[in-house]
Amino acid sequence: MINAAQNIVYLIVLLLVTAALAEAATVRAVVDRNQAMVGESISLQLVMEGGDGKIDLSGLTDFKIISRGTSSNFQMINGRTSRQKIYNYIIIPLQAGRLTLPAIPVTIDGKVHHTIPISLSITREPPADSGRRDVYVTAEISNLSPWIGQQFAYTFRLFNAIQVADAKFQPPEFSGFSAKQLKDQKTYRTVINGKEFMVSEVVVILVPVKSGALTIEPAVLHVGLVHRSNRPRPFSGMDSFFGRTEMTTRLLETEPIEVQVNDLPPKPPGAPYTGLVGRFEIDAGMDKAKIEVGDSTTLAVTVSGNGNIMDAAAPAIPVPKSFKTYADNPEEQIQVGPGGYTGSKTFRTALVPVEPGQFRIDPIKLAYFDVDAGEYRILSTAAFDVTASPSKTAATDAKVFRATPLQILSAKKRVEFTGRDILPLKTGLAAIKPQRTLSVWWFGLLLLLPIMGFFTTTAVLKLNRKDDSPVKVMADKAKQALKTAMAPDATDTEFLSALYRALVSAVYSKKGVAGTSLTWSEAKIQLVELGWTTEDAADTANLLERIESFNYSGGTLDGEKREALLGRTRKAVRKLTR
Amino acid sequence: MKRTAIQTIVIAMMGLFLVFSPGIQASASETARIFMEGTKAYENGNWQTAIEAFEHVADRGLENGSLFYNLGNAYLKNDDLGQALLWYERALKHIPDDPDLRFNYDYALTLTRDERVDDRSPLLRILFFWKYRLSAPIVCWGAIFLNASVWIALSVLVIRKKRLLRPSIIVAAVLTLIFTFTSAYNYFEAKRINHAVVLLEKVAVRSGLTDSATELFILHAGTKVRVERQSATHLLIRYTKDKIGWVKKVEVSVI
Numbered sequence: 040m041i042n043a044a045q046n047i048v049y050l051i052v053l054l055l056v057t058a059a060l061a062e063a064a065t066v067r068a069v070v071d072r073n074q075a076m077v078g079e080s081i082s083l084q085l086v087m088e089g090g091d092g093k094i095d096l097s098g099l100t101d102f103k104i105i106s107r108g109t110s111s112n113f114q115m116i117n118g119r120t121s122r123q124k125i126y127n128y129i130i131i132p133l134q135a136g137r138l139t140l141p142a143i144p145v146t147i148d149g150k151v152h153h154t155i156p157i158s159l160s161i162t163r164e165p166p167a168d169s170g171r172r173d174v175y176v177t178a179e180i181s182n183l184s185p186w187i188g189q190q191f192a193y194t195f196r197l198f199n200a201i202q203v204a205d206a207k208f209q210p211p212e213f214s215g216f217s218a219k220q221l222k223d224q225k226t227y228r229t230v231i232n233g234k235e236f237m238v239s240e241v242v243v244i245l246v247p248v249k250s251g252a253l254t255i256e257p258a259v260l261h262v263g264l265v266h267r268s269n270r271p272r273p274f275s276g277m278d279s280f281f282g283r284t285e286m287t288t289r290l291l292e293t294e295p296i297e298v299q300v301n302d303l304p305p306k307p308p309g310a311p312y313t314g315l316v317g318r319f320e321i322d323a324g325m326d327k328a329k330i331e332v333g334d335s336t337t338l339a340v341t342v343s344g345n346g347n348i349m350d351a352a353a354p355a356i357p358v359p360k361s362f363k364t365y366a367d368n369p370e371e372q373i374q375v376g377p378g379g380y381t382g383s384k385t386f387r388t389a390l391v392p393v394e395p396g397q398f399r400i401d402p403i404k405l406a407y408f409d410v411d412a413g414e415y416r417i418l419s420t421a422a423f424d425v426t427a428s429p430s431k432t433a434a435t436d437a438k439v440f441r442a443t444p445l446q447i448l449s450a451k452k453r454v455e456f457t458g459r460d461i462l463p464l465k466t467g468l469a470a471i472k473p474q475r476t477l478s479v480w481w482f483g484l485l486l487l488l489p490i491m492g493f494f495t496t497t498a499v500l501k502l503n504r505k506d507d508s509p510v511k512v513m514a515d516k517a518k519q520a521l522k523t524a525m526a527p528d529a530t531d532t533e534f535l536s537a538l539y540r541a542l543v544s545a546v547y548s549k550k551g552v553a554g555t556s557l558t559w560s561e562a563k564i565q566l567v568e569l570g571w572t573t574e575d576a577a578d579t580a581n582l583l584e585r586i587e588s589f590n591y592s593g594g595t596l597d598g599e600k601r602e603a604l605l606g607r608t609r610k611a612v613r614k615l616t617r
Numbered sequence: 618m619k620r621t622a623i624q625t626i627v628i629a630m631m632g633l634f635l636v637f638s639p640g641i642q643a644s645a646s647e648t649a650r651i652f653m654e655g656t657k658a659y660e661n662g663n664w665q666t667a668i669e670a671f672e673h674v675a676d677r678g679l680e681n682g683s684l685f686y687n688l689g690n691a692y693l694k695n696d697d698l699g700q701a702l703l704w705y706e707r708a709l710k711h712i713p714d715d716p717d718l719r720f721n722y723d724y725a726l727t728l729t730r731d732e733r734v735d736d737r738s739p740l741l742r743i744l745f746f747w748k749y750r751l752s753a754p755i756v757c758w759g760a761i762f763l764n765a766s767v768w769i770a771l772s773v774l775v776i777r778k779k780r781l782l783r784p785s786i787i788v789a790a791v792l793t794l795i796f797t798f799t800s801a802y803n804y805f806e807a808k809r810i811n812h813a814v815v816l817l818e819k820v821a822v823r824s825g826l827t828d829s830a831t832e833l834f835i836l837h838a839g840t841k842v843r844v845e846r847q848s849a850t851h852l853l854i855r856y857t858k859d860k861i862g863w864v865k866k867v868e869v870s871v872i
Contacts, residue, residue, distance in 0.1 A: 097829040461721040466656045470683035479804045485761045489768035496772045
C-alpha cells in the first residue's frame, strides 16, 4: 500500500519536472487600455511563463513607472502544467501623442526575451475650467512681481469631482524663496461649468530672498482615484448592493510659475531702516511722565503690521543723557495666515533719571519699505515730556544707583549678524606657492632621525669611553714610569725609583689589582700563582731585588749598568703587560 | 574704497616685483599673472572669469589652501554652492585653522539644504578629543617634535646621567606615542577614507547603477558624503549609516 503511494508521488514529481523542462520561456506585456490622458494611470502586466527573469524598464522614458508587486500562478490542465510569474506596474504617460511602449527586454536564464511593442494613444487633458475633468490641480501666486523680502501667498488647489484617496503632495522646491506652509488646509465646494468639485487648498507663504526672474517649479500630487468598476463580472447585479469600486493612480502636476522679483531701491541717506518690508505702524506710550530721580518709567514702543515683523529690531530711542536705559526682551504676537505674517512686536525700555529736571524725549523714528507705494516710509511717534523731581532719599540715590552694576550687565545683548557675506580673497602671491602636506615617508624619516641620532651617540660614547680597569691603569702607570726612567736628566734615585714603580705596576697589572709596593719575594709568589714558571718568576723577582738593592745601597750607577737595568726592566714590563 | 586702493597698490607692487625679479622663472610669472587676473576679476564682480583664472592655476597641479579658498569664494559668489563647498573642503586639508576659511565655510554650510549629520560616536569624540580638536598637520608636527625631544633627552641622560630627567622623559614618551599613532591614523584616513561633495542642485541617490533603479533619497548641492566604493561611472555613497546608494560620478566630486 505504502509502496503504491510512493510510486504515485514519484510519478507526479517526474511529470512535473518533465513538464517544466519541456516548457519554453515566454514573455508578454499586457495593458488594461491603450487610450488615456496625460497623467492617467495605465496598468501594465509583464507575464513570464516558464521562468523568472530580470526586467529592464530603462527604455520607458515617456512614462513614470510605479511598481505594484508580483504574483504567481501554477496550473495543470489536461496533464500540462504552466507556471506564470506576473509583474504588475502602473505607468503614467508624461506627454501627449502617439506613444509606443517599446519592446521590454527580459533576461531569463541568461537568454534575452522581448515583449511585443504596444502603441498607446495619449491625449491632452481638457482645460481645467472646462468642467470636463474629474480631477485636476492648479497653483497660483498672489503677486507676480514682488519686491525682495515682500511676502506673498502660493496657493495649490486640488479640484476633484470624484472620490480621491492616498494623496501624496510634493511641493516645489521654492528655490530663491523662504517658504512657510500653513498648517490649516481649507476645503470647500465649488461649481465649475455646472459640475460640482470638492476643492482642497494648500497655502505656502513665500518671501523672495534674491532678486531677478525666478521660477517656481511644478507641484506634484500622486493621488488615487476611486470610481465604480465598469468591468463585467459574475453576479454584477450585486454591485449596487456591495458598492464595488476600484482605484487608479493619477499623477497631477501644476504649471511652473515665473516670478519677477524686484530689488529694493537704495534707501534714503540717514533713514533709520532696519530691513522691514511690508506695511507697518508704530506706536509708543510711557507709563509715568513724572518721576523721582532714581525711579523708573517704562517706554513701550510697538511696531505692528503685515510683513517681516519678526525681523523688526528695536528702534533707537533718543534718550537725554540724564537717563539710564534698561531694555527688556521684546514681546511678539505674530500670526501667519493666507495674508502672510502679521502681528506686533513691543519693545519696552525702563528709563531712570539720574538728575532732576524737565526732559523731552524726541519722537522715535522707524523706516520701512512700503510694498504698496514702492518707496521707503519713515514712521514717527509723538515726543514725550518727563519731569524728574529730586528724590526724597536724595542723599543715597547716587550710591544706590551706582551700586547696581548687575542691572547694567543684564542690559547687554547677544550680538547678532545684521548682514551676511563672505570674507574677501587672499590676494598674496603665497597662494600660488605649492603647499604640499608632509608625506608619510617624510614623517617616518623625521621620526627615525632622532632615534638614529640617539643610537649613534651611544655608540660613539662606548667607543670613546676611557678604560679604567686596574689592568689598564696599572699598565699605563708602568709605561709612564719607564718613560720617567728613560729621561736623560734623571738622577740615579729617580731612575731606580721609576724602574721599581714600573716593575711593581706591571706585576699588579698582570694580577688585575691596584697597588703601589711589592717585595721581590711577594712578586715571585704572585707571578707563580699567575701561571708563570718558577724560573721566569725568579728572574723577574731578582731584577726587582737588584733595583731595590741599588736604590738602598746609595752607590752610583755608570751608564752601562743603567742601560742593562733599563733593558731588563723594559723587557719584563712588556712581558707582564702584554 | 580705501581697501580697494590698498589692494591695487599691493597688486601693482607684486606686478613690479614679478617684472623686475630676475630669479622668478617665466612659468611662475605666467601663473602669477593669471592669479592676479583672477583676483582683479573677482574684485570687479566677474565671478566666472575669476573661477576660470583660479582653476587654470589649480589645473597646473598647484596645491595651495589659499588658492582653493579663493576658488570657493568665487564659486559661492557665482551661486554654485556645491563647487564652493568642494573647494572649501579641499582648502581645509591645507589650512584647517585659517579663520577666514572657517568663517566662509561656516557661512556656506548655512546655505545647504540637507541637514549636516555626524555619525561619529560622541564617546569617541570625548575619548580621543585631541584627534578632533587638533588639525592633522599640528598632530603630525607635534609627534615629530615630541619624538625628537624624547630621544634628545635620552641622549642627555646617557651622557650626563641626570636622573631628574626620567619623569619628564616618560611623560614625553607617552605623548609621543599618542601623537604618533594619531598621526598614523590621520594618514590612513586621508589615504583610505574618501569624501565627496554633491555638486548639482538636486541629486537622486538610487539603488542601482541605472536611471530606472529605485530612487532611495534626494541630496542637494553642498552635502558632504562618504565614498564607499566606485564603478566606472558611479559612486556608492553613504550619507548616514542608514542612507546608502549610488550616484553618477558627474553629480558629485571627490574632495
